[in-house]
Amino acid sequence: MRVDLPPPSPDELAHSERVAALIRGEIYAAGGALDFARYMELALYAPGLGYYSAGAAKFGTAGDFVTAPELGFVFARCLARAIAPTLRETRGDVLELGPGSGALAAELLVELERLDALPVRYLLLERSADLRERQRTTLTQRCAHLFDRCVWLDMPPAESWRGALIANEVVDALPVRAFVLRDGEVFARAVGVDGNGRFVWREIPADAALQADTAHFVPDESALPHPFMSEYCPTLVPWLAEVTRNLEHGAAWFIDYGYSRPEYYAPQHANGTLRCHFRHRAHDDPLILPGLQDITAHVDFDALVEAGSAAGFEASVERQSQFLIRHGLDEVFTDTYASAAGEAARYALAQEVKRLTLPGQMGDAFRVAMIRR
């Protein structure tokens, strides 16, 4: 996939060079090849430097990508209807992982108030100081009277809690291992440095963990073309166990783009699912612009269900379009349409609903995994 990317500014390039220098240091220390999962971790989350740890715009029209809560109110209003019964039943809290700009938190709170299902506390798990500031601003501007319920956390709650956990486009941002199946053998796709200091892919023989994991995720490779490149998230099981550890009673919703396992490890995805976003251009080269672009991989929803079961939850998965329809899309659309101020607002609403639900757009590509205990 080749796309022309807009040129970064001199300041951005200088920042990216600082990130690259850090990563090169680790590559040299590792003997010339660094596992891709570690590269992704550093490019996205190196303290003060990584894409999500430093201060770029990221979300919305001024940033690099648009997520469902940034499109308008429909997604949040339907999600509010989905989680309201759990909140009424548990009289508990909402815990949102990776709340981004705070747009989802603000609209959820407003809608939950309307539905008479306000959480006792709205917990925001956010490590970036810069994003916390942005979330505070959004929440004070959009629902100042509910701001007292908002509590920021560095870690999942240390005490047991009840309620609803939500994570929109968080799982796709967890670091993945990249691998290639070639002539019956498995290789790790690691990152090295060429003579000009640029990052390049290096294939290295699979370690025991990669051998075992690929045998689990791709038990039958006979129908796949070779070479076959793909990814998986090695930390999904411990990560899910950790974020839900103290959720004593309630449910969790993970909304993301991805596939079932048979679709994921299938011939049509022989080049893998890595996607990068820089100023609304999507491409598949994570080795450029470290620290300036988002790096993601599609979610294996079967792996998410397995991780949920391992943590003691019952799990189910459905397409986002179906989820929104089941949770009041019709009613939300009618109400929002009736209160929309003018033709432009009504047009934007229609576009939003199409984008969220149509098969070629988010409707099919996005799924919702719900786990409960």
Ligand SMILES: C[S@@+](CC[C@H](N)C(=O)[O-])C[C@H]1O[C@@H](n2cnc3c(N)ncnc32)[C@H](O)[C@@H]1O
């Ligand atoms: C693509 S953004 C989505 C932001 C927001 N949820 C939205 O829908 O606009 C991914 C977010 O996941 C967060 N994230 C990544 N790893 C995380 C983790 N281990 N725990 C919590 N949040 C995480 C990132 O910091 C980032 O804010």
